[in-house]
Amino acid sequence: MTHFARDVYVVGVGMHPFNNRDTKMRDLAFVSASAALKDAGLRFFDMDAVYTGYLTGQVMDGLTYAKDLGLSGAPITHVENASATGSTAFREAILSVAGGASEVAMAWGFDDLNNLTGVGVARTDMEGVILPAAFFALWGVRRMHDRGTTVETFAKIAAKNWNQARDNVNAQRQAKHEVTVEEVLASRAIAHPFTSKMAAATGGGGACAIVATKEVAERVSATTGNPMVRVAAAAMETEQYTEGHIFLGATVGPGEMTRTTARKAYEQWGYGPKDLSMVQVHDAFPIEELLYYELLDICADGEGDALVHDGATALGGRIPFSTDGGLIARGHPGGPTGLAQVHETVLQLRGQAGSRQVENARAGLVQMMGGGSVCVIHILERA
C-alpha cells in the first residue's frame, strides 16, 4: 500500500546507550553501527549506501568514522535536519532502497548535544538567542489558557516517560525508583511552566538502522530468526504558512505540520491511528507529547488531557507513547534520536522489548520534529 516502487524492510537496529559521560563521537558511532550490523547478520561491505546524521560533529565526521567499519567504497552522505536528522537519514536510506539504487542501506546517527552549549553565545544577533526551552514553554502556557491544561498534566506525562525508561539499558535517565508527579514538579524551574525533569535529557549517543529489499529481509530473517518489519509509510513535510506564523529564529513551528504529515503517512499505509500499537514522538517537553496525541489524530482536539489521566498513553494503556522513555528519559543526543525511535519500534514489533513490551504489537508510528521547521513520520509494521 505504500507509495514506494518496491517494499522496504528494517533488517537491523543497534544503539550506543545514550548517556552524559562525554563518550567520544567515534565510539558512539562505531558501537551503534556495529550493533546494527550484528543484529542483521550483515557486513559493512554489504551496504550499498550509508547516510550519516549529526549536528555537533566536525567536517567529515561521517566519512571519518565509516573508516572504522571498512573501506567499502560505498557512497556515504551526511544529512542534517536539526532534531529530525536521524529520521531524515532513515528516510533517505529507505528511498534509496525503494527507488532501486540500493539493495541494502544504512542510516547512522551519532552525536552529543552537550557540544551545543554555545548556542546564542558564539554570536550576538537579532535572532536565535532565546533558549529553545522557551519555545515549548510558550506552547505550554497557551495550551493552559485555551484548554485549561494543568501543570500536573505535564508532570504526569514526564513521570510516565521517566518510569517507562527505568529498565531501558539504552536510556540516559534510568531512575532507580518510581518517579512521582510531585518529584517532577519539585525539580528545578527551567521555563514556566516546565521543570528540569520535564525537559529532554540531552547528552551523547548513537543509533543505527539498516533497511533492505524484501529478498534481503527474507534472507536476514531466516538467518537471525527475527520477524520481518516492513516500512509501511515515510512522510516528511516542511513549514507551510499558517495564521500567526513565526519566522524569527528557531521556533516550535506550526503544530499543523504534524497533522498533515501524519495524514499523508496514514494514507500511504492504508490504515489509520486506531490501527497503531504504539507511538514515539519528539517529546522534548511534555506539551509536545500532549499536543501530538491530538495532531496525530489519536484523539480529538482538546481530549489529550483525558488520555493522560486515563493512562491510555502509558505502557499497558490503549496506545502507549514514548515506550522507551522518549526524549525526556531515553534521551536526545541530536542526530541519533529519530533512529532510537526506530530501534525501539523494531524491538517492539519483533517482541524483543522485554519489560516494556507492548502486547501484540503490530504497528508503530515514529515522529520527529526538526527545529520546529520539519516533520518526519514513519510507520513500521510487523510483516
Place this chain on the structure above:
Amino acid sequence: MSGDEIDFWEGKGGAVEKGAGIAAGEGNAKRRPLEPGYIDVPENPDEPLRLIASYSTEADTYYFPRRYRCPRTEAPVEDRLLSPVGTIYSWTYVHFASMGRVKYAESDGYGVAQVDFPEGPRVQGVIHGVMGDWEIGMKVKVVLHPVAVDDDGTELCSYAFQVVSGDEK
C-alpha cells in the same frame, strides 16, 4: 546573490526609507539597533518604535522579520511598519540569568512573549519585567533591548516588549 539581495538588510525599498532601523537623533545617540532592517527608531524620541515588516499585496499578508519575497505566493514584497502596540498571545519566563551574552544581574531570568500585531504577524521576543507583570491578552509596545556594546560604548540593541500603561493604549 544579486546586488538587490545584498542590499536587503540595508533597509531599502518599499515604504521604509534607507537608513530606517538605525537609531538617530539626540537622546538615542548611545543606543542603536544591532542590525538594520528590524526596528524603525524615529528621530523624535517621543514617537513610538515600530517593527519593520514585509507586505505582500498579492497575498494581503504582512511578515516579520522582512522576507525576500512573499512566502505564500513568491510575489514581490515591500517594507511596511507594524503598529507600535500588539497583544500578548503567549508568554513564559526563562529561569536562567543569561540570554546568549546578555547577563541579568538583578533577576533570575527573563520573560519571553509571542505578540500578535494588528496587521497579522506574531512576533517572538523578550518581554521586560518579571513573572506576574503580564498575562495573555495584555497590550505591549516595542522597546529597545541592549544585547551588546560597540567599541565606542554604544549599546547595540535588539527589540523587546513592554507592557503599556493605561494611557499608552
